[in-house]
Amino acid sequence: MKHWLILTATLPTSPSGLRVKVWRALKATGAGTLREGVYVLPAHAASAHALADLERTINDAGAEAHLLTVQARDEAQEHTFRSLFDRAALYADFLQSAKALRHEMKSSSEVELRKSLRRLDAQLHDIQAHDFFPGTDSQKASEALAALRREIELHFSPDEPSAASALIERRATSEFQGCTWATRQRPWVDRLASAWLVQRFVDPEAKFIWLADVSDCPKGAVGYDYNGAAFTHVGDRVTFEVVAETFGLTAGNPAMQRLAVLVHCLDVGGHLVDEAAGLEMLIRGLHIRHPDDDDLLAAALPLFDACFAALKAPNDH
Template sequence: MNRRWLLFFYSVPAKPVSTRMMVWRKLAKSGAVQLKGAVYILPYSEGHYELLQWLANEVVSLKGDADFTVIERFENIKDAELTGLVNGQREKDYKKIERELDEIERKISGVKKGTGAFDFKKLSGRLKKLSKGFEEFQRIDFFASRAGIALKKRISEAENEIRNLSGYTAKEELIINKRAEDYRRRTWVTRKGPFVDRIASAWLVKKFIDNEATFRFIQENEAQKAGLRDVLFDIKAGEFTHTGGMCTFEVLLKCFRIKDKALKTISEIVHELDLKDGVYAPQESRGIEEILRGIRKSSKDDSEILERGMEVFEFLYSSKT
């Protein structure tokens, strides 16, 4: 069965040149590939349909002409050829990333051989920037090209190498396995003024450990007054708190042996925002942090901050599953 495609064609006045470049950039950013001349193709989706509808209107507003159509099949072009055309463009995009990654890998190799100096902040910063660029191209890698899969593996390996060189370890030997049934109907106690790690940890407890859990906030110097049924978390001397190179959210995942691909992604976001050590570079981090800051500023107390903040992580989890 052939795939449906969107065919977009347009013309704009020769001057100013910036108008033509603006349209080209938007098409390129969407993942559209030039078929011939000013004719571009995109695999069909509702999102792409709306994008081209909007772009056609914009071209007309710039005194140009544009239209698009849905194509069920081409008479003289096989579907595999079109897919190959799109993948070919993605491979060209990835080449830019590969060249930078080659240089980073040489730096890592030099450090391991003892022939180069190791600057964790600089090297991890370069890889973080590279990863962000890769994610932008991966978003429009509609058919999971081989080049994209191979490059993703190389980036992941480079991230692990840099972590190992920095001495980062999860220190799992310090983690004691826990049973969720032993933590039912308990009060989880943490520091006042909850933010990223505490909010995310509370959400994790409520969703995966005990949906009847309650929460309380104290000053750090009040921890010794906690009751027998209280569970201290993300607080000095707490049962669940930062361990080794892990934030509290990561510790809870390990202790309760919660394995979930979406939670792994969320844990990287929480880790980066809480520890800011450059170990991970999730693209959503900044946006999540800004939303949580807004919640803190607009909430009347810690309980409201926690409740509204947990909704953010619930929505984030839903988007990842």
């Protein structure tokens, strides 16, 4: 049987400030309420440390709190504790929301669908962050979101690459100097970020061409971000991540690693990144302002420069 944290708290009815503060903190941990003033959390929960902080906060405020570590007395009590963390209803609500968004696909704009997809991402992230005993419900929800995202991408970009199954081999940048790089026209975040990565870290003299049909890729050009290209999605990595790993650009580079997570989030979803919504809005604006793809890339390069600089800077503001 697992270890459990039990927080008991006796709070004054007034003033209400402490009660509100404690309630918000408990909600953030995902703790279950055994009864009023008695809260339960699995000891293995990532938020477990917050209960110790909350115990100190309550006692420092002149109220009374005690944090205990216990094991359930028997299987029946273990079941009672676990039942406080049944997330089945939340997953069912999520799947219903995903189903509703699928029905809206034909009548909604790309901007609206991407915004709704971000909301679903956040909804699932919140559920899974407090799902301390994940099972098939969590897996089904993740698979449903991935399938929906793929449907939306194919709806607006029928030639969006599918993930290849291959090893990512390390290559030297010296092999790719003065090359022409080719990808699909109207590049979105992964293609723009990959072009920035190539021009800033691989081949400063790189030229880029934008293909209406990838079968027209010129002989000798380095194709990227389409099926059969030299650089494209591999496994769960998007093209930016593949290019970065191929040339060893993420190793020992936390800022590049964070940018890779950001691009991944915007391209195929996954781990939510605070900066994602802002970067997506700016790229969307660049798309509107620059119908020519060469102009679009020229405008996007300083945007990614600024983003990378911000990710490198100490977080002291």
